[in-house]
Amino acid sequence: MSALYRRFRPLTFEEVVGQEHVKEPLLKAIREGRLAQAYLFSGPRGVGKTTTARLLAMAVGCQGEDPPCGVCPHCQAVQRGAHPDVVEIDAASNNSVEDVRELRERIHLAPLSAPRKVFILDEAHMLSKSAFNALLKTLEEPPPHVLFVFATTEPERMPPTILSRTQHFRFRRLTEEEIAFKLRRILEAVGREAEEEALLLLARLADGALRDAESLLERFLLLEGPLTRKEVERALGLPPREALAEIAASLARGKTAEALGLARRLYGEGYAPRSLVSGLLEVFREGLYAAFGLAGTPLPAPPQALIAAMTALDEAMERLARRSDALSLEVALLEAGRALAAEALPQPTGAPSPEVGPKPESPRPRNPQGPRRRPTCGSGGGPSSRPSGPPYGPSCGRPARRSGKASSASLSPRTRPSTTARPWNRRRGSSPWPRPISGWRRSSSSWREKKKA
Numbered sequence: 001m002s003a004l005y006r007r008f009r010p011l012t013f014e015e016v017v018g019q020e021h022v023k024e025p026l027l028k029a030i031r032e033g034r035l036a037q038a039y040l041f042s043g044p045r046g047v048g049k050t051t052t053a054r055l056l057a058m059a060v061g062c063q064g065e066d067p068p069c070g071v072c073p074h075c076q077a078v079q080r081g082a083h084p085d086v087v088e089i090d091a092a093s094n095n096s097v098e099d100v101r102e103l104r105e106r107i108h109l110a111p112l113s114a115p116r117k118v119f120i121l122d123e124a125h126m127l128s129k130s131a132f133n134a135l136l137k138t139l140e141e142p143p144p145h146v147l148f149v150f151a152t153t154e155p156e157r158m159p160p161t162i163l164s165r166t167q168h169f170r171f172r173r174l175t176e177e178e179i180a181f182k183l184r185r186i187l188e189a190v191g192r193e194a195e196e197e198a199l200l201l202l203a204r205l206a207d208g209a210l211r212d213a214e215s216l217l218e219r220f221l222l223l224e225g226p227l228t229r230k231e232v233e234r235a236l237g238l239p240p241r242e243a244l245a246e247i248a249a250s251l252a253r254g255k256t257a258e259a260l261g262l263a264r265r266l267y268g269e270g271y272a273p274r275s276l277v278s279g280l281l282e283v284f285r286e287g288l289y290a291a292f293g294l295a296g297t298p299l300p301a302p303p304q305a306l307i308a309a310m311t312a313l314d315e316a317m318e319r320l321a322r323r324s325d326a327l328s329l330e331v332a333l334l335e336a337g338r339a340l341a342a343e344a345l346p347q348p349t350g351a352p353s354p355e356v357g358p359k360p361e362s363p364r365p366r367n368p369q370g371p372r373r374r375p376t377c378g379s380g381g382g383p384s385s386r387p388s389g390p391p392y393g394p395s396c397g398r399p400a401r402r403s404g405k406a407s408s409a410s411l412s413p414r415t416r417p418s419t420t421a422r423p424w425n426r427r428r429g430s431s432p433w434p435r436p437i438s439g440w441r442r443s444s445s446s447w448r449e450k451k452k453a
């Protein structure tokens with residue numbers, strides 16, 4: 001059995017899912033007989049670039065009434081990949097000057113049966129620079145019987161000289177609904193049933209690429225009975241959604257111990273920490289969508305808390321790529337829980353400092369008074385609105401220093417004078433701190449603010 005995406009490859013533009021912004025102008029050009037000589041189709045993989053290129057090739061010589069009809073001998077031959085006037089070249093493996101030279105020779109031959117010869121160059125950005133140069137001569141003055149279609153996932157790697165000689169169409173990622181719609185159509189054609197949730201899950205896993213979704217679906221057609229979400233999760237080793245939703249809800253309610261227990265149970269059942277955290281991210285994302293009034297299951301936490309949790313989980317994903325064990329999973333959950341709690345805490349009204357409350361456990365001590373003033377021990381170092389804030393540094397006698405070039409250069413233990421013995425007027429002015437440090441502190445804090453934003 002051929003792959004699903006080949007069996008169900010569209011035979012007409014109407015069958016292409018999405019990409020209306022590409023289909024409409026192309027159909028118009030076909031109907032008016034005003035096709036360009038060279039097209040560039042760019043976009044992520046599996047969204048219909050090559051399919052559309054083939055439809056163009058079908059339309060060029062279609063004998064039906066509304067080209068491409070998909071049923072006439074010309075359309076059928078193109079569809080089978082057996083038409084002598086339609087040449088598909090994988091530029092990734094045919095990217096040398098010799099290949100292009102051979103191509104140029106073929107270009108100058110007249111078409112055998114169709115009105116025009118169509119050359120489809122897949123992965124066109126893989127052509128070497130010299131190959132592009134060799135091709136450019138042909139593109140500058142193409143023979144009237146030739147139509148080029150370049151398909152690429154990386155249009156920015158195409159030389160500007162090629163870009164300026166092609167009509168560029170950008171294909172977009174397909175939405176989950178569009179992919180689910182196409183999967184539904186395939187299932188109807190093969191007489192199978194499926195839960196909408198199962199199809200949406202497949203669509204989500206495919207990340208906008210229809211071809212990937214169709215490959216995934218093909219695996220499930222071997223199973224008996226209707227396709228359910230649980231079946232998809234089980235077959236792909238994905239943690240059950242209900243359990244993930246429970247963990248996320250526990251974290252959002254501040255019940256970290258409960259979340260840890262659930263996560264440990266799933267870990268014991270054999271789910272990889274990375275797929276658990278990835279699934280949790282998905283649940284939080286939906287929670288955020290719901291908080292913004294979009295489709296999704298709400299979570300008991302404000303949007304900024306959900307964003308903080310997602311950021312923590314996203315950072316954990318990087319660590320989990322290196323080390324995937326129970327401990328790393330627990331650390332990820334603890335950090336997500338902490339981020340949620342920090343953001344969900346009510347902010348005191350009229351507080352002048354954005355640093356009040358939310359980040360009591362920040363690893364870096366902060367200076368809330370701006371760059372010039374130093375906090376002093378026991379004198380209410382913070383603003384008056386900070387009645388019971390956490391200490392700013394490990395010791396009150398000397399504010400903790402941040403690491404960094406400036407501090408280590410000017411405040412290394414060897415040369416650093418004690419607070420009391422520090423010579424005043426060392427450089428200029430009466431400030432106890434040399435100017436460069438103040439400047440550095442200012443820029444450092446503004447840098448962090450930018451990073452936070």
Ligand SMILES: [Zn+2]
Binds near residue numbers: 058067
């Ligand atoms: Zn036809």
